[in-house]
Amino acid sequence: MANHMQSVSCQIMREIENSAFALGHSPESLMRQAGKRMAETLLRYYPCSRHAIAYLGKGHNAGDALVILMHLAQAGWRVELRLSTPLDQLAPLTGKMYDELRVSPLDAPPAVTNSTLLLDALLGIGAEGPLRPPLSDAAAEMNTLRQSFGCSTIAIDTPSGINADTGECYANSVLADHTLSIGFPKSGILTENALPQVGAISHITLDALTDQAPTTSPDNALSLITHQSLTRIKRPFDTHKGQAGRVGIWAGSAGMLGAAALCASAALKAGAGLVTLHLPSSLYPSITPLLPPEIMVALDTSPDSLLNKNYDAIVIGPGIGKPEPELEDALMDLISQTQIPMVIDADMLNVIARSQLLYNISKTAILTPHPGEMQRLMPTTTSREATAKLFSERYPCTLLYKGARTLVANADSPIFANSTGSPAMATAGQGDVLAGLISALCAQNYPPLEAAKTAAWLAGEAAMLALADGSESTETLTASSVISYLHHAFEAIPAKPPQPQSSANQ
Secondary structure, eight states: OOOOOBOBOHHHHHHHHHHHHHTTOOHHHHHHHHHHHHHHHHHHHOTTTOEEEEEEOSSHHHHHHHHHHHHHHHTTOEEEEEESSOGGGSOHHHHHHHHHHOOOOOSSOOOOOTTOEEEEESOOTTOOSOOOTTHHHHHHHHHHHHHHHOOEEEEESSOTTBOTTTOOBOTTOOOOSEEEEESSOBGGGGSTTTHHHHOEEEEEOOHHHHTTOOSOOOTTOEEEEOGGGOOEEOOOTTOOTTTTOEEEEEOOOTTOHHHHHHHHHHHHHTTOSEEEEEEOGGGHHHHGGGSOTTOEEEEOSSGGGGGGSOOSEEEEOTTOOSOOHHHHHHHHHHHHHOOSOEEEOTHHHHHHHTSSGGGGOOTTEEEOOOHHHHHHHSOOOSOHHHHHHHHHHHSSSEEEEOSTTOEEEOTTSOEEEEOOOOGGGOSTTHHHHHHHHHHHHHHTTOOHHHHHHHHHHHHHHHHHHHHHTTSOOTTTOOHHHHHHTHHHHHHTSOEEOOOOOOGGGO
16 A cells, blocks of 8 residues: 655665766755755744755755755745855865855854744764864854754754664764654654654655666665555445444543543544444533544443454453443453454553463554553563564564554564654643544455555644744643644645446446
8 A cells, every 4th residue: 555665774875876876866856856845844833934044064965954044035035044164165066055045154153033933954864972172162052052943953854863773872062853754754863762862754855866776675674654655445425424434442441531522533534424422421511522423422331342353353442440340341252253443552551561361452453552552561671672572473463552653564574663743742641632543444455554654644743833833832732633623634745546446246
């Protein structure tokens, strides 16, 4: 269904570029296309900023930033730049872009606001070791402005002072909020160690490099989840609600009904044709004011009923608390008997951790632990990447390992790292929304791995877009906000035409 956006080493990236040059593509054409697409990305995520300052080194990374400034200026932005090297030391192509921009460099630290974007174009890939003056001075200035005034720092390809192969963060490195990765994601920026320095990642494709994708990758290479690597299933015109997928949800308990409402609402807004929430009749009066009218409620005392409802996907766990022993046994029976896609989340993960059920869980199950739940499922002291790999090798299900860089994997796949998201998502209910998203996609015939990858990307993208238009801030963003921006996130994923029906089905 989707392509891999696998990470590469700096050496492989150079070889890919050299292959493109050998085919007749010029460095200038790549620079202009990269700069234009990065500017478009900034206009998508920071439409209210209107002010950008580029911090330039002397290489082609700085040339990319200058092209970005040209396009932002054409869009009406105020653009400025800070040089860390004399003009006569700029690479020839970078110097050409400087001459085209016609903006004089600033002689002193700039005046900024919290909407100013700082573009880190000090160093490209391949640089190793701590930054030295004057680059370290420029990096320090950016970090100070970010800390003192709330500016957002945008790294071009990789934050300066980060080893793009290993993810090692050297002293005085740039602290970025968002990294624009060009061509193919570099291995180092996807690592857990580099996460605080890299921030969200937007992948910038270049037409000349697309056909040069490596055919093999190291066993430990991460792949990046981006909108370019995902596919949205386009519905045939005659689709009816039964064909759009039926989702059954066992969620909620006294005091935690919001989790059930968020999960069901997200499933509805992610395209499920029919969404049914199962819960005891005693909770019905409390849950109805929280639900959209399109959600159906089934009053049950036992989860056994979910087995007989012809659902296409099931969610178990959001907000169920610690079940009574009888209910816990019934939930485990449900899991052991279910072969359709099944999202196991939140409190149900803790039930599984106390049992031996994990070894016999269905291949169609998707487990969605946060770090604390993961530690209970599989105690380990290794890195997140190593933990995800070990888990996916040991158990047959799909894993969605939540975090600032959510990881998705199963036994038949590489480990995928999500590119979207924001620290504004550190609020209650985000996991409930994610569980609902996954279930709706599974019900619409996305394979479990693709459903988990797509849902992780959609949730993070919706959060970023809610922040982008100014309707939410880091402090005010809620899980409900994410649901309300899902339609914008879906629109970014390319659609796959419906498959023609075979004559046997006509």
